[in-house]
Amino acid sequence: MALFTLNKENDVIEKIRKNIDINTCLKYLYKEFYSFLERMVLNNSGTREDAEDVIQETFLAVLQIIQNDKFKGESSLKSFLYSVAKNIWLVKIKKQNAERNRANIWIEDKPEFEADINEQIKKNEALELISNVLDSLGSVCKNILNKYYYENLSLKEILPFTDFENEQVLRNKKSKCMKTLTEKLEQHPKMKESLYKALKIF
Template identity: 30%
Template structure:
C-alpha cells in the first residue's frame, strides 16, 4: 500500500493513529505557511482540519482514487488554497465598511472543494504540455522576467519569449476547456 493510500484509508476510517500521524508529519509545514502569511496557530489548525474534512468529503463524494502527487503535497495545496480564501474573505470584510452576511460553513467548504478541483485540472493539463511549455509557463507563473526567460532558455529575444508564453498559455487553456471536467467546474 502506498503512503497516500495509507493516509486516505486512515482518514476514511477515522483512524486516530493515522490522523495523529498526519498531524505530526504535515501540520508544522502548514503552520509555518500560515505564520508567514499573517495568520495565527488557531488559523492553521482550522485550515488543516478543514482540509482534512475536504479531502474526506472528496473521497466519499467523488471517489478520489489517485493522488498524482504525494499526499503531503496534496494536503498542503488544499491548506494553501483554504488559507488564501480566508485571507481574501478577511480583506473583503476590512475593505468594505458595511457588514456583510457571512458565507455558511458548508457553502465555504463547497467553494474550497471547487477551487481544489480546478487546481487539480490545471496541474493535470500543465503536466501534459511539452517539457518546453511546462518550463516556460512555470517561469512565467513565478514572475520571472522575460529577459531572464530569454537567458535561461536560450531564446533569441524577449519577443520570442513572449510569443512562446502566449502559445503555451493558449495550448493549456485549450486543453483545459476540452476536458470534460471543465464544464462541471465553471
C-alpha cells in the first residue's frame, strides 16, 4: 500500500513537472491532502474559509515549485505541502496581526525548503497584485495567450480552436495580444518594479 502511494506520488510529481494532466494531479492532491492541510489551519486559529484560501494557494505554489525544479523529493510530498501551507498561513496571519498564534504552528521545520517556498510566495503575491491586468484583455487574446504560453501548444495546435484562416494570421494576432498585454503592464510601473524584484528577472 505504501509502495503504491509512493509510486502514485512520484507519478503525480512527474506529471506536474511536465505540466501534463494537471487537473488529475490536482484531484489527487485534493483527495489525499485537503483534510490534512485544513486541520493544520483550523488547529492554528484559522477558519474553514481561511483553510480554503490557504490550500488553493498552497497547491498553486507547490505546482510552481515543482515545475521550476525546486522540489527534488528530499522529503515526502505531504511534509513539503505542510511546509508550504504553514508558510502561506503565517504570511496571512501576520497580515491579520495575529502573530500570537505563531508558536503553535512550528511543528516540523524544514529549513532547506524555506527559502524556495518564501521566494515563491513573494512571487505569487506580486503576480496576484498585477493579475487583474489580464482581465482587461479580450477573451480571444486570453485564450490564445493561455494556450501558447501556459499550455505550451504550438500555433499549429492552437489554430483549430480559433476562427483564424491560417497560422500566419494567428501568429500576428498572438503578437498583437502580447503587445497589448505588455503595454498594459507598462501602465503599472510600481507593481511592475516589485514584480521584477520578486521574479528576479533582471
